[in-house]
Amino acid sequence: MQSSRLGLAVCVLFALPGCGKDGGVDRASAPDRAPGWQRVASAADRDRIARWRSAWIAGLDKARSSNPQQVAAQGALLQPDMAIDDPALPVGDYRCRVIKLGAQTKGLLDYIAYPYFTCRVTADAAGLRFAKLDGSQRPVGMIYPDEGRRMIFLGAMSLGDEARPLPYGRDTERDMAGIVERIGPQRWRIAFPYPRWESTIDVFELIPKGV
Incomplete structure (x- = not known):
């Protein structure tokens, strides 16, 4: 009770923002301490990230069953x-390739390794940007x-000859x-857990060009 009265006195005296009727801090107005990506990501994508291990184990088990030597070689x-x-x-620029693990549907391969393409990482005021440049x-x-x-x-995934990438959140x-x-x-x-198409998890490998 004494601490609550003290909080109320402080709020009245200094007119502090975020003070609730009970004399304490209003939790609703407290700063959001969640990582920035969680405020940007959709609920579906937050769920995919949260279940990354389940996707990885499931995809890896399928890939090992069908292509154990190729999986071990990675x-x-x-x-x-x-x-x-x-x-x-x-x-900088990177050599990048994708390996798809665990087919989502029957008839697809449980292990697919694509050749290397070119990816690029840039930076601006917003942070780091990643783009696969070809393919x-x-x-x-x-x-x-x-x-x-x-x-x-x-x-977002750009397809075919599209010249301008879609912003995240435009097309689920x-x-x-x-x-x-x-x-x-x-x-x-x-690692992309539960991608929209084909596999259970996609793993991109990135190696700086010149290495």
């Missing part, structure tokens, strides 16, 4: 829990800070949400 790239410190991607499917979007040894990618069928991690001195990955 080393840390396809293994969960291999992230190391400093996940932020340096600005028929090209993720483009922002990379946001997160807790621990990861960052979060939120973007194109939206992409992924986890960015560093897995070696000059090696990164972006």
Whole structure:
């Protein structure tokens, strides 16, 4: 009771913002401490990120059953829990490829490894931007800070000869949400759990050009 009266006195004396009728701080007006990506991401994409491990294990199990040697040859790239410190991607061009694990539907392959393409990381006042520059499917979007040894990618898929990428949130069928991690001195990955098409999880490998 005494602390509540003291809070009320402070509010009255200094007219502090955020003071509620009970003399304490109004929780509704307290600053949102959630990472920036969570305020941008849709509920569906927050759910996909939250269930990343289930997607990874399910996709990896299917891929191992059908292509055990190819999966083993990728080393840390396809293994969960291999992230190391400093996940932020340096600005520059990268050799990038995608490996799809675990078919969503019958008739599709459980392991598909594509050749290397070119990806680019740039930076501006808004933060880090990632874009795949060639190929028929090209993720483009922002990379946001997160807790621990990861960052979060939120973007959209550009298709075919489209010249202008869609902004995130414009088309839910194109939206992409992924986890960015560093897995070696000059090696990164972006894992996309439960992508819209084909696979259970997609893993992008990123290696700086010239390495």
